[in-house]
Amino acid sequence: MTAPNIIIKEDSMALAVEPREATFAERAAQLRLIDTDVHNDLPGLNELRPFLAKQWHPWLDNGGPGQAARYYANMGSGRMDDAIREEDGLAAGDPDWVVQQLMTKYRIDIGILTGSIIGLSIQHDYRFQAAIASAYNEWTLEKWVRPFTCYKGSIACAVQDPEASAREIRRLGDDPGMVQVLLASAARIPYGNKFYWPIYAAAVEHGLPVAVHVGSEGTGIANAPTGVGFPSTYLEFHTDHSQTMMAHCVSLITEGTFEEFPTLKFAFIEGGTCWAPYVMGRLDRLYPALKAETPYLKRRPSEYILDNCYFSTQPIEEPDNHAHLLQMLAIMKAEKTVLFASDYPHWDFDNPLMAFNFFPADLKRRIFVENALEMYGPRLLATHGRA
Amino acid sequence: MARYVVAQEGDIPPGGRKIVRVAGREVGIFNLEGTLYALKNVCAHQGARVCLGRVVGTTLPSEVYEFKYGLEGRILRCPWHEWEYDITTGESVFDPNVRVITYPVDVVDGEVAVTIPER
Numbered sequence A: 001m002t003a004p005n006i007i008i009k010e011d012s013m014a015l016a017v018e019p020r021e022a023t024f025a026e027r028a029a030q031l032r033l034i035d036t037d038v039h040n041d042l043p044g045l046n047e048l049r050p051f052l053a054k055q056w057h058p059w060l061d062n063g064g065p066g067q068a069a070r071y072y073a074n075m076g077s078g079r080m081d082d083a084i085r086e087e088d089g090l091a092a093g094d095p096d097w098v099v100q101q102l103m104t105k106y107r108i109d110i111g112i113l114t115g116s117i118i119g120l121s122i123q124h125d126y127r128f129q130a131a132i133a134s135a136y137n138e139w140t141l142e143k144w145v146r147p148f149t150c151y152k153g154s155i156a157c158a159v160q161d162p163e164a165s166a167r168e169i170r171r172l173g174d175d176p177g178m179v180q181v182l183l184a185s186a187a188r189i190p191y192g193n194k195f196y197w198p199i200y201a202a203a204v205e206h207g208l209p210v211a212v213h214v215g216s217e218g219t220g221i222a223n224a225p226t227g228v229g230f231p232s233t234y235l236e237f238h239t240d241h242s243q244t245m246m247a248h249c250v251s252l253i254t255e256g257t258f259e260e261f262p263t264l265k266f267a268f269i270e271g272g273t274c275w276a277p278y279v280m281g282r283l284d285r286l287y288p289a290l291k292a293e294t295p296y297l298k299r300r301p302s303e304y305i306l307d308n309c310y311f312s313t314q315p316i317e318e319p320d321n322h323a324h325l326l327q328m329l330a331i332m333k334a335e336k337t338v339l340f341a342s343d344y345p346h347w348d349f350d351n352p353l354m355a356f357n358f359f360p361a362d363l364k365r366r367i368f369v370e371n372a373l374e375m376y377g378p379r380l381l382a383t384h385g386r387a
Numbered sequence B: 001m002a003r004y005v006v007a008q009e010g011d012i013p014p015g016g017r018k019i020v021r022v023a024g025r026e027v028g029i030f031n032l033e034g035t036l037y038a039l040k041n042v043c044a045h046q047g048a049r050v051c052l053g054r055v056v057g058t059t060l061p062s063e064v065y066e067f068k069y070g071l072e073g074r075i076l077r078c079p080w081h082e083w084e085y086d087i088t089t090g091e092s093v094f095d096p097n098v099r100v101i102t103y104p105v106d107v108v109d110g111e112v113a114v115t116i117p118e119r
């Protein structure tokens, strides 16, 4: 975007216009809404063939590799049925379609793509999955990000192999089209564990936040979706999403991850928000008593949450009394920590034009725009078109 | 109250539906076994165009571990978060106070009309 630099003569006629790049602040002021969770669809693994080295092609030839079976799904289609495009039967298979159905309709300026492949990090065949992750990242850049100024990508990686993930982050870390590293909440080990630190080292090196998005829990090589085992309904599963988020968040804090990487920013996407105040209170209460165990923590635990962590709105809690939600948001200083996410085109999408109507305007502005700008930094507005 | 002719009877056969624009809003007209119902195309939850949803049946209130499926063809399921409404009343299946707005609909001389209250 360029802002006209108008030179005005005494007679007040604009005589010459010298285009110059708009500044970050000028662009930021014009933004209305940043969506931190847009799920573009991959029509099938075969789409990735052009981006995959030859040795992996046989895997695609015979119907593709088996992915973890029996993932949790709801009774409906799992998508917004009114957003499906006839040509491909997908709700987000075409970037122009998503511009129409989501970006324009809901006045969203920037959509962060979270894709549809996070489950790759809990497949057993991690070498192949690392190749898939790279191919997928190339596909995202080529098909979605570079041709469209309104989309930014997330770096997918095979988290079960942290070294390979770090290589992938370093490979793409300077691409202005990529704004974060994306992990699935499904995991074998909580994310604060040192096992994962090579990923964070690479992310921090490139100034990239890391986002953990719910999904795939209890499938592949991941642990059960809850601490007590496997839910039997989607209602149970979906409600328990925040358990994995809590576990990762508490792990990141107590393992000292944010002491090791003070500039690391971590976003919790699609886990809702209201569990964060509980975690803050509980940790702060226990910390004085149990501090001997974690002498490397230099601050009250809740301060790491307020300074290093972000939480996406969706699915926003909907208590009968709106004031209750606002109070929870106040405890977690939502004006610093909460980001808007629609989850388009999934069935639990939040409508930004309605779901936040009772929010005070300044809080809404923080959640809709400012917090995302702070978390992602200038890269979010950087031009990323084809060189 | 104003009555608006919105369709011809033949446009909406049994099992069919038609979405019309009338008096500044969208209304879905559903034909359930010969009877017509008109629902405002706005979901009580987050405002999705609810009349684009699937027409389905649902599991009725039952004992624990018991499933009774019924109301086939009478339940409208919102395309977004899958709240389910009884097309004949506009009431949601989980709380009668949560409902989609309904309008009276009638057929005179083969013309389908809905009656919309003044603002």
Ligand code: FES
Pocket (backbone or CB within 6 Å): B043, B044, B045, B046, B047, B048, B050, B078, B079, B080, B081, B082, B083
């Ligand atoms: S908008 Fe209809 S169920 Fe949420």
